[in-house]
Every structure is written in structure tokens, then in C-alpha cells.
Amino acid sequence: MTQTKPLAGVKILDMTRVLSGPYCTQTLFDLGAEVVKVENPQHGDDSRLFEPFKSGKSLYFEATNGGKKSLTLNLKNPAAVEVLKRLIARTDVLVENFRPGIMAKFGLDYENAKKINPKLIYASISGFGQTGPDALKPSYDILAQARGGLMSLTGEPDGNPMMTGISLSDVIAGVFAATAITTALYHREKTGESEHIDISMLDCQVAMLESAMMRYQATKIPPKRVGCRHATEAPFQMFQASDRPFVLAAIAGEAMFQRLCQAIGHAEIGADPRFSTTAARHDHIDELGAALQRVFDGKTAAEWVKLLEENAIPVSLIHDLQEVEADPQVQARQMLIKSESPELTDVKMIACPIKMTSLPAGGSRPAAPELGQDTTTVLRDLGFSGEEIENMKQSGAI
Amino acid sequence: MTQTKPLAGVKILDMTRVLSGPYCTQTLFDLGAEVVKVENPQHGDDSRLFEPFKSGKSLYFEATNGGKKSLTLNLKNPAAVEVLKRLIARTDVLVENFRPGIMAKFGLDYENAKKINPKLIYASISGFGQTGPDALKPSYDILAQARGGLMSLTGEPDGNPMMTGISLSDVIAGVFAATAITTALYHREKTGESEHIDISMLDCQVAMLESAMMRYQATKIPPKRVGCRHATEAPFQMFQASDRPFVLAAIAGEAMFQRLCQAIGHAEIGADPRFSTTAARHDHIDELGAALQRVFDGKTAAEWVKLLEENAIPVSLIHDLQEVEADPQVQARQMLIKSESPELTDVKMIACPIKMTSLPAGGSRPAAPELGQDTTTVLRDLGFSGEEIENMKQSGAI
Numbered sequence: 001m002t003q004t005k006p007l008a009g010v011k012i013l014d015m016t017r018v019l020s021g022p023y024c025t026q027t028l029f030d031l032g033a034e035v036v037k038v039e040n041p042q043h044g045d046d047s048r049l050f051e052p053f054k055s056g057k058s059l060y061f062e063a064t065n066g067g068k069k070s071l072t073l074n075l076k077n078p079a080a081v082e083v084l085k086r087l088i089a090r091t092d093v094l095v096e097n098f099r100p101g102i103m104a105k106f107g108l109d110y111e112n113a114k115k116i117n118p119k120l121i122y123a124s125i126s127g128f129g130q131t132g133p134d135a136l137k138p139s140y141d142i143l144a145q146a147r148g149g150l151m152s153l154t155g156e157p158d159g160n161p162m163m164t165g166i167s168l169s170d171v172i173a174g175v176f177a178a179t180a181i182t183t184a185l186y187h188r189e190k191t192g193e194s195e196h197i198d199i200s201m202l203d204c205q206v207a208m209l210e211s212a213m214m215r216y217q218a219t220k221i222p223p224k225r226v227g228c229r230h231a232t233e234a235p236f237q238m239f240q241a242s243d244r245p246f247v248l249a250a251i252a253g254e255a256m257f258q259r260l261c262q263a264i265g266h267a268e269i270g271a272d273p274r275f276s277t278t279a280a281r282h283d284h285i286d287e288l289g290a291a292l293q294r295v296f297d298g299k300t301a302a303e304w305v306k307l308l309e310e311n312a313i314p315v316s317l318i319h320d321l322q323e324v325e326a327d328p329q330v331q332a333r334q335m336l337i338k339s340e341s342p343e344l345t346d347v348k349m350i351a352c353p354i355k356m357t358s359l360p361a362g363g364s365r366p367a368a369p370e371l372g373q374d375t376t377t378v379l380r381d382l383g384f385s386g387e388e389i390e391n392m393k394q395s396g397a398i
Numbered sequence: 399m400t401q402t403k404p405l406a407g408v409k410i411l412d413m414t415r416v417l418s419g420p421y422c423t424q425t426l427f428d429l430g431a432e433v434v435k436v437e438n439p440q441h442g443d444d445s446r447l448f449e450p451f452k453s454g455k456s457l458y459f460e461a462t463n464g465g466k467k468s469l470t471l472n473l474k475n476p477a478a479v480e481v482l483k484r485l486i487a488r489t490d491v492l493v494e495n496f497r498p499g500i501m502a503k504f505g506l507d508y509e510n511a512k513k514i515n516p517k518l519i520y521a522s523i524s525g526f527g528q529t530g531p532d533a534l535k536p537s538y539d540i541l542a543q544a545r546g547g548l549m550s551l552t553g554e555p556d557g558n559p560m561m562t563g564i565s566l567s568d569v570i571a572g573v574f575a576a577t578a579i580t581t582a583l584y585h586r587e588k589t590g591e592s593e594h595i596d597i598s599m600l601d602c603q604v605a606m607l608e609s610a611m612m613r614y615q616a617t618k619i620p621p622k623r624v625g626c627r628h629a630t631e632a633p634f635q636m637f638q639a640s641d642r643p644f645v646l647a648a649i650a651g652e653a654m655f656q657r658l659c660q661a662i663g664h665a666e667i668g669a670d671p672r673f674s675t676t677a678a679r680h681d682h683i684d685e686l687g688a689a690l691q692r693v694f695d696g697k698t699a700a701e702w703v704k705l706l707e708e709n710a711i712p713v714s715l716i717h718d719l720q721e722v723e724a725d726p727q728v729q730a731r732q733m734l735i736k737s738e739s740p741e742l743t744d745v746k747m748i749a750c751p752i753k754m755t756s757l758p759a760g761g762s763r764p765a766a767p768e769l770g771q772d773t774t775t776v777l778r779d780l781g782f783s784g785e786e787i788e789n790m791k792q793s794g795a796i
Contacts, residue, residue, distance in 0.1 A: 165551030
């Protein structure tokens with residue numbers, strides 16, 4: 001049975017670029033929506049020019065624009081703005097990640113867009129949000145990680161703040177935006193109401209602080225960096241084996257900790273009064289780490305992982321991306337799928353992590369569009385004549 | 399005008415504990431859903447015992463369970479399973495984050511639950527997913543960060559892999575689960591169809607790898623750690639000022655880079671042929687960082703931030719959590735809100751980062767429930783008599 005994807009029939013007008021917005025609309029595409037991406041005719045989404053390249057294609061762009069249609073519009077040209085208005089009248093959702101105020105310059109801020117389409121869901125993603133003293137400032141992932149507190153929590157206790165090695169703030173803003181949009185789609189089915197969604201990278205970063213912010217609230221002392229271990233539980237950390245580091249988390253009660261000590265042949269660690277209860281381990285978190293580290297020096301990480309897994313202790317190697325691709329669980333879950341682009345047959349793309357009855361695992365990633373490849377088709381569907389389209393080309397509107 | 403929140407009327411049966419599941423259902427509560435949390439009568443959600451504590455309450459638990467109802471059920475008791483079945487018949491969404499197979503032990507895996515409620519949305523969140531060779535293994539945030547590749551990308555180039563200092567894998571799984579659930583709610587409005595959602599922390603971690611995984615795919619060489627800077631763009635990194643570090647990201651074209659060099663009084667850096675184009679800066683990313691660092695030694699971070707902001711260069715201090723709370727933008731966005739708990743009047747809770755017309759910023763965070771505080775009310779609403787409830791208490795079912 002061919003299942004209809006859950007957002008089948010939903011039309012997304014995608015006025016986003018680089019990462020937070022395209023990540024959001026890629027997720028909506030994967031869930032079954034139709035996504036029409038609006039790009040400037042000069043060079044399109046900036047990220048078409050971003051590394052890495054393969055067969056002349058930016059894989060950066062490819063990763064978050066698969067299956068979208070590309071329509072070029074020069075919004076400084078009034079004819080292009082008229083096209084956009086006609087698109088807005090027919091779309092379900094508009095997503096934009098311009099700096100606040102840019103859409104208003106085109107006369108297409110939320111209030112005006114809603115006049116064209118009273119049921120429109122209009123989602124704005126920005127660095128700092130649509131309101132507040134810094135709303136108009138530009139942002140980037142590293143600024144959100146720094147300003148939102150994440151860098152202060154990441155890194156060695158005696159070292160500098162550390163950036164997380166992915167564009168975390170963009171990704172989380174994109175996923176929260178997708179949650180907001182699908183919520184608004186549900187709400188509109190119930191009530192017919194339009195919505196303006198206002199997602200900020202900084203807000204989303206703050207929303208991720210969870211127990212760290214609670215530790216600050218409890219003590220009014222900013223939490224310090226703790227390196228590769230849990231702030232309050234032990235053993236939950238990275239250890240160095242003879243060849244490479246690995247991680248374990250044996251914090252599910254007394255029996256698990258005793259099983260760990262037995263398994264590594266050091267029952268005396270489990271019997272040590274400093275470590276003999278959860279509370280005691282918490283109070284002697286440094287000494288416990290040191291005692292275990294002396295043991296783990298003695299075998300390779302793979303040997304420890306095998307031994308500890310046999311004893312039902314949560315443990316893992318620290319995978320580089322080659323090992324991630326080769327991981328049997330990642331493969332079984334089909335998290336890396338083939339690209340449908342004929343030039344990218346040896347490239348694996350990241351799959352949507354949402355699996356549900358109407359969206360089973362597997363499949364392949366449609367190619368990202370060439371710049372403007374769907375301009376003529378989209379304009380014809382909107383009712384523009386061949387002559388009108390030609391005139392728009394001549395005038396540089398498309 | 400009082401606006402109805404977007405998920406008003408949606409009923410969530412919350413069979414989750416600790417973090418990924420509660421984070422998901424807290425978001426759904428914030429969006430307007432009613433959440434009934436099922437807990438074991440012994441001690442409830444494990445995280446009720448997690449640090450930090452304030453006025454005898456776990457703020458860890460408080461942060462992700464505000465406004466939920468608490469119902470105790472001992473699912474080893476058949477009477478409790480009957481209660482659960484009656485709840486399933488009346489709920490819209492069941493969310494669980496047991497290890498795969500546990501719900502089946504109660505006879506309440508998806509297929510059986512769907513027999514009770516043919517329109518049920520049933521969301522499972524787990525460490526590795528419901529399928530694959532490692533489906534039954536326990537997981538924790540640090541395992542997902544390690545196995546999913548994130549730790550290999552975070553940290554100093556010449557240092558060890560580094561853990562990101564929040565429970566990132568739990569949070570991202572919770573947000574993707576919320577996206578999936580709201581998508582399923584929309585889809586059900588359209589089609590009447592039930593859904594089984596299968597979210598894995600490892601899948602979600604892999605889904606965040608974005609351009610890093612693309613760099614691997616382009617080269618088949620696992621990307622290395624790059625510390626506090628961008629893998630391919632410059633300058634986009636942390637610098638040390640005379641007193642503390644700060645970050646800047648001056649990568650939006652040539653004019654911005656030249657403005658940066660002028661602003662710091664070193665136009666010769668902008669004129670240096672090694673740095674005079676985006677491509678050149680990319681090729682000499684180390685030399686550029688060193689040249690700028692020599693300049694930034696000369697003033698405090700606050701002085702540099704002020705100067706660079708005046709010149710429209712994206713720049714930020716690296717905030718600790720005290721500074722996050724005091725940040726005027728965070729305050730204007732009302733990302734930290736009062737707790738309604740009478741014992742927690744001096745504690746700020748983290749707000750939902752989704753702002754939309756039907757869900758404006760502000761308000762306060764309802765208190766998390768005492769263990770079992772709503773058991774009697776929920777059972778009465780389900781039609782159980784006072785005598786039946788008393789019998790369940792006597793038998794330890796509730």
C-alpha cells in the first residue's frame with residue numbers, strides 16, 4: 001500500500017536561505033509538503049556557493065534543499081512582488097528568515113500578507129526574534145551559542161569556552177519552527193485562523209539550557225564547564241582506553257554500578273565506602289573517575305565496549321563520521337540515504353529522523369533544484385501567459 | 399482578547415520520564431494541550447530525585463513537568479492496566495519513552511493500543527529506535543553524542559573529543575517528537591488516521607550533522623575538530639581579549655571584512671593579499687586568526703563588542719548563565735518566566751521558545767505536580783466510583 005505522507009497537499013512558500021530556514025522547510029518537505037523556494041536571480045541562496053562541493057554541486061545546499069522547487073524573483077522589481085503576492089494567495093505557509101523589517105520593505109510583512117491570504121501561516125525565523133532591543137542585529141550560529149550560554153557550559157573545566165562543532169543554533173531553530181508550523185496547521189484546521197510565528201535562534205538556544213539553567217536558579221552561581229562528564233551523576237563520562245577514548249554511563253542504580261565493578265575485575269571499587277551509594281559517588285565524583293581511569297588504561301576501547309556491553313552497561317565508542325556511516329544501527333535505521341541527483345550517486349544524504357506510520361524509513365533524497373529551474377512552470381500555474389513571463393525575464397524580474 | 403492556545407483541547411497521555419519525553423510533552427503543554435502524566439506510585443518519575451533542589455523540590459523535574467497532571471499507576475497490577483486502557487480510549491496522543499518492548503509487556507504496544515482507540519497517535523521515543531540490532535539497549539545523552547559523531551566534531555583540534563554541556567540528544571529528540579506529534583494531529587484531522595511515531599535519540603543526533611556529514615561525503619575523510627571556529631569560513635571564531643574571550647563572525651562579504659579591519663584600526667590586514675578575498679581568507683584561515691588575535695589582545699571584550707557593534711559587525715560576549723538571565727534581549731523576549739509554585743517564587747523557569755499569534759510571549763510556568771496529586775480526579779472523570787478507587791489504593795494499583 002502506498003501511504004500518503006502526513007503533510008501531503010500542504011503548500012510551503014520558502015523565502016529562506018543558508019541554514020535555519022532551509023532546515024525547517026526540508027523537514028516539512030520530508031513530511032510530505034510541496035516547497036517552492038524563492039531565490040534572487042543573481043546567485044540564489046548564498047549557500048549554493050558554500051563548501052563542500054562535489055561534481056560542481058554544493059553539498060551544503062544539497063543537504064537542506066532536496067526536492068524543493070526553485071523560483072527566481074528579483075523583489076526589487078514590482079512585477080516580481082506581484083508574482084509573490086499571487087503565490088501568497090495560494091500557499092498555506094510562508095517561511096522567511098530575513099532580518100526583521102526586510103519583508104515589510106516589499107510590503108509583505110505579516111499584516112499585509114494576511115490581507116492577501118486571511119488563513120496564511122507566516123513563520124519568521126531570525127537571530128534574535130521580531131521584538132526586543134537587538135531584533136535588527138544580524139546573527140550567526142556562533143553568536144547564539146556564545147550569547148545563549150551554551151559555550152560557557154562546554155569545554156574542559158580549566159580550559160576556554162568551547163563551540164559545539166555543528167550549527168546547533170540554526171538546527172534547533174529550524175526544528176522548533178517546524179513544530180510551530182505543524183501546530184499552526186492543526187490549529188487552522190480546527191479554527192480557520194491565521195498565525196504569525198516568531199522563532200529566534202537565541203530563544204531556542206536558551207530553551208535548550210534545561211537543568212543547567214535550573215542549577216543556576218537553585219544556587220545563583222553560574223554552572224562551570226565539566227568537560228566530558230555529567231554535572232552531578234557518576235560514572236557518566238569519557239574514559240581513555242589504551243588506544244582511544246570511549247564513554248560509559250552506569251548511573252541506573254546500585255546494581256548497575258556493582259555490575260560494572262565486577263565486569264572490569266575490580267569489585268573493590270564497588271566496595272569502597274566512598275563509592276558505595278549513588279550519593280557517595282556523587283560526593284566523590286573525581287576520585288571515582290580517577291579509580292576507574294586507572295583500570296581502563298589496560299585494554300583497548302573496543303575491548304572495553306565489548307566487555308561492558310556483555311554486562312549490560314551503557315557504553316559507546318566515540319565515532320568519527322566514517323564510523324557513524326558504518327554503524328549497523330545507523331544503517332538499520334536508514335539514516336543515510338542515496339541522493340537522486342545523477343551527479344551524486346556516491347553521496348549519502350541525511351534522512352529525516354521522523355519515522356511514523358505514514359512516513360516509513362528509507363527512500364532516497366530528491367536532488368536540490370538548479371537555480372530557477374521551476375520558474376516558468378510555477379508562473380504558468382499561477383496563470384501568467386508566455387508573453388508575460390518573457391517580459392518578466394527581459395525586465396530582470398525573474 | 400483571550401486567545402485559545404493552538405493545541406487547546408488536545409489530550410496527551412504522558413508515559414515518559416527524565417528528559418526526552420518530558421521535554422516533548424512540556425512543549426505540547428506550553429502549546430495548549432492537556433497532559434496527564436502516568437507515574438509509578440513508589441517514587442514516580444526518577445527525575446523527581448535529581449539535582450538541583452530548591453525548597454525541597456527538584457528543579458530538574460520542575461523544568462519539564464510544569465502544569466501536567468500526575469496520576470500514579472502500578473502497571474504490574476491488572477487494575478492499573480485497566481485504568482490505562484480507559485485513558486487510552488479517551489486520549490488523542492500517547493507518548494512513551496520506555497525501552498522498546500516494555501509497553502508490550504503491559505499488552506499496550508501500538509497494535510494493541512490502537513484496538514482500544516483506532517485514531518490514537520502513539521509516539522515512542524527511545525535511545526536507538528524501535529528497530530535495528532541495538533533497539534533494546536539502554537542509552538543516555540552522552541552515548542548518543544559519542545556514537546552519533548557530535549563529540550568527534552567538538553573540542554580543540556589537538557585535544558580530546560568534547561561533550562556538549564547540555565543534554566543535547568534528549569532535547570533534540572524531544573523537539574523532533576513534538577514536530578512528529580503535531581504533524582500527526584494535522585494529518586489525523588485530514589484523514590482520521592492513527593499513527594505510530596518512532597523517534598530515536600541516535601537518529602536525531604545524526605540528523606544534526608548537516609554540513610559536517612556533507613564534508614565527509616565529499617572527501618570520505620572524517621572532519622576533524624576545529625575548536626571555536628568555523629570549519630571553512632573566516633573570520634568566524636572566538637578571540638581572546640585582554641580580560642576574557644568573545645566571538646565574532648564577519649563573513650558576510652568583502653565590505654564587512656574591510657569594515658572590521660578599519661574599525662579595529664588595522665586596515666593593513668584588509669589590504670594583505672592573503673586576506674583580501676573570501677577565498678583568500680579561507681586559504682589563510684590560521685594566519686588571519688593570528689593576525690586578528692594580536693590586535694584583540696589590546697582591549698577588553700566589552701570594549702571590542704561595543705566598538706564592533708557600532709560598526710555593524712556580528713559580535714558577542716560569551717555569556718555565563720547569570721549573564722544570560724540579565725541579557726536585555728533575553729528579558730525582552732521573556733525567555734525566563736516566573737514559576738507559579740508558591741515555594742519557588744524566586745526561581746525563573748525557561749519559557750517555550752515558540753511564539754505565535756495564539757501563543758504570545760510572557761505568562762508564567764505552572765508548578766509541576768506532586769506525585770499522584772490528580773489520581774482521584776482523573777479516575778473519577780474516567781467513571782470509577784469512590785469504592786473502586788479505594789480498592790485500587792488498598793491493592794497498590796494506584
